[in-house]
Amino acid sequence: MGNIGFQVVIAMIVGTTVGALMGNQAAIFAPLGTIFINLIKMLVIPLVAVALISGAAGLGHSSNAGKVGLTTLAYFALTSAAAVALALVMGVIFKPGLGIDVSGVQGMFSTEYAAQGNLPTFWQTITGMIPTNVFKSLNNANILQILVFCLFFGVALAKQPKERREPITNGVNTIVDCFVWMINKVMIIAPLGVFGLMAEAVGTFGFSALTVVLKLFVVYVLAILIFGFIAYPLMIQLFTKTSAKKFILAMKKPQAVALSTASSMATLPVNMDTVENELGVKNSTVAFVLPLGATINMSGNAIYYGLVAIFFAQLFHIDLSMGAYIAIILTSTLGAVGQAGVPGPSFLVVAVLLAAGIPIEGLPLLFALDRIFDMIRTALNITGDAACALIVDALVEQEVQVELQNQES
Template identity: 85%
Template sequence: MSQSKSLLANIGVQVVIAMIIGTAVGAFMGHSAAMFAPLGAIFINLIKMLVIPLVAVALISGAAGLGNSTNAGKVGFSTLAYFALTSALAVALALIMGEIFKPGVGIDVSSVEGMFSGEYASKGELPSFWATVTGMIPTNVFASLTNANILQILVFCLFFGLALSKQPKKNREPILQGVNTIVDAMVWMINCVMKIAPIGVFGLMAEAVGTFGFSALMVVFKLFLVFIAAILVFGFVIYPLLVQLFTKTSAKSFLVAMKKPQAVALSTASSMATLPVTMNTVENELGVRNATASFVLPLGATINMSGNAIYYGLVAVFFAQLFNIDLSMGAYVAIILTSTLGAVGQAGVPGPSFLVVAVLLAAGIPIEGLPLLFALDRIFDMIRTALNITGDAACAVIIDNIAIEASDLTESEVKQS
């Protein structure tokens, strides 16, 4: 009896139960379930209120901690290399599964032509390389904070944290203690907000299922199944395998620890909203040091989008098959590059993803059929976000292990000399 009570007291279990009840209520009530939308909106707004300040102070703390170490450059390079490689691998997996299971074959185009639209052609322009780089540098950091421009906040806070680490110890220590105290205070606030998470999750799920229903799934049902399969392969095979191979953490303990952040990611469809929960799990359950978690996780929530990469790759194959277009090797390369690079500019917040337009245009695939996906974008978004944050956590565990080994190696070299 006491064991079942303690299980029900677990916030992760409560969130999953709330998702199930919300789904059932949404399916039963239909559009009337929109009456529960304010519950979800209040929860999301409370999280958004705290996320930007938390990201800012956590990045400053993480960058300052890393800047003090001898292997800061190695940690930064390894993190970026991991994000790039896993995103490219995710797109490649999506393309392979798309070609094997052919989700776009056998659909009668004439039956869905009424949903086609040409209005999205102008939304697929990716900024040039230099436009992206200059756009990352804030001219007014307070405006960046006000507008929640995550990339600009990230650049300034990393630079500022690094600068703090280079100051004399007696000058920097009080400031860093203050920053870390603010991080602790923000985490306390987040924990308070998480107590109402089940209520918010119930509202979000009831509205999503009630508004879109399951009928919209039928047209893209095969695509949805292949997408789920690809996400499961990447999230429950590839990431745990990487953790098992490159760290002392077992794949099983990694997957068990990730249940709670995955449940929150599924319900909020936002890497940023899930960030506090991911940080708490990675530090307290997976034993990652605060300096590593504070650097890797906010960075990952901004630029690591392996779930999105899988989605872009599969959608490209889906529409190519729908319109009977044979993709060349050049088109495959264009899809992989656009999906991998484009995800960097996609902030970790929920909403219809127009980056898929850029991917389709890069491969010469018609984009008129995109409205077929928009009704289900929230459901796709929820699932790919769960994979995104799993990748962030796996990265933090792996990078922390690399950093510890590198520091141990340096210490032994010092002793020998």
């Protein structure tokens, strides 16, 4: 696994070059990417299930379980809201939607996505999270339902007597280790898969589609870099004993995998391995925080939603009120939490635009490039998950030390 990150980066560069040279013919390499992604998908849902049970069981019999859960959720909500706020500020300063001539691409405008922008109500979200058949949830890869059941089951396991609990938890931890071993073997072919994915993406869409949204893309990448290389490392420096430099260096491998797969879920095993073995976070914290984060922590998506809203408001010359800005922040944060960590066109941006009263006709301009936007925001999402695991682990460690000092005194 040592040099997989470097190999993946080389594969991305070679794949991009081949895609640019071959154009649509680069689609012949698509099966390489499909095989790699399918192997990851085969393993990742059962891994999430057993890792969450393991993490919840590990935390469930400690006095800090509630604090870990609340701190994790508060962190996800606050960083997502901060990410949208940063996106709005960047949008107002750099004005990516002004001065763009869309006359040549007017034919791409469409209202067909308007019906897909309905965010579920609060109660629909809550009731939708509770599985009526957990096997059906596993079969349909309904991540939120799997998450609720596995956390509940893990806590229940933790409450059993020690002599009855330990054989089961040992067995679950062994299964987690088996999945990690399997995914390490799959990662051997990661460079081939990444080459196929990149060659197809660049060959199919080319760089011509970037010209219309080039300014948006540049501002978006800048916002992602600020959050990923300034905000998160600063939090690590302030709230943990790990240095920001060590964190940034350790995250290179998971970020390379996230960039290539555009999936928080596909990157989860590599992220768990890095956070536990290179950054020294306890297994119980890693097994709880990272699967949860891969499901509901989407700060990269939040930045995307906020910037796209500003972009189209400026494109259609709409002056946003303070109410519209608040609507964007709230809808983007809720939308980011509700988006499962898998790649694909993000229709939640429709909900964000509708909430702020911004026309959605121009959205197809972005869909051709969604894969590229998705790759970049996924790299930020998994960085945020890792930062959360480190911060939560450090806070729990402090609590334990304070309790020990109190007992001694």
